[in-house]
Amino acid sequence: MLTSDSLSSFRRIMFAITxxxxxxxxxxxxxxxxxxxxxxxxxxxLGIISAALIFALAAVGRKNAKQAFVExxxxxxxxxxxxxxxxxxxxxxxxxxxxxxxxxxxPTAFAAMGTLAGAAYLLLFTYxxxxxxx
Numbered sequence: 001m002l003t004s005d006s007l008s009s010f011r012r013i014m015f016a017i018t019x020x021x022x023x024x025x026x027x028x029x030x031x032x033x034x035x036x037x038x039x040x041x042x043x044x045x046l047g048i049i050s051a052a053l054i055f056a057l058a059a060v061g062r063k064n065a066k067q068a069f070v071e072x073x074x075x076x077x078x079x080x081x082x083x084x085x086x087x088x089x090x091x092x093x094x095x096x097x098x099x100x101x102x103x104x105x106x107p108t109a110f111a112a113m114g115t116l117a118g119a120a121y122l123l124l125f126t127y128x129x130x131x132x133x134x
Contacts (some may be wrong), residue, residue: 002061019122
């Protein structure tokens with residue numbers, strides 16, 4: 001039987017895996033100084049697969065899924081969104097300086113900022129959700 005705790009744990013694990021993949025893509029793009037350190041579709045496809053698995057599990061245990069997406073989830077989601085927004089805003093001038101000095105080219109900066117913004121939300125949500133479970 002699928003419980004609300006097991007669904008929440010599965011969601012947290014899938015968000016963490018997807019967030020770490022986005023973080024790895026950004027880090028490799030900056031380290032290799034190229035916008036495509038591995039195939040560009042991997043973070044997106046992984047996100048789609050994660051969402052499909054989470055929604056499939058939620059559909060199996062509809063009653064418990066409602067319990068897994070309650071006030072704590074909404075609070076963690078909003079908190080992660082707010083903090084990830086400001087993290088993404090901080091990246092703009094930082095990468096602007098990198099591009100102005102010629103350290104990072106525009107395609108690489110664009111790829112890194114996009115995947116870092118996604119990673120910030122996913123990993124912050126994972127952290128806040130894990131802290132709320134303790």
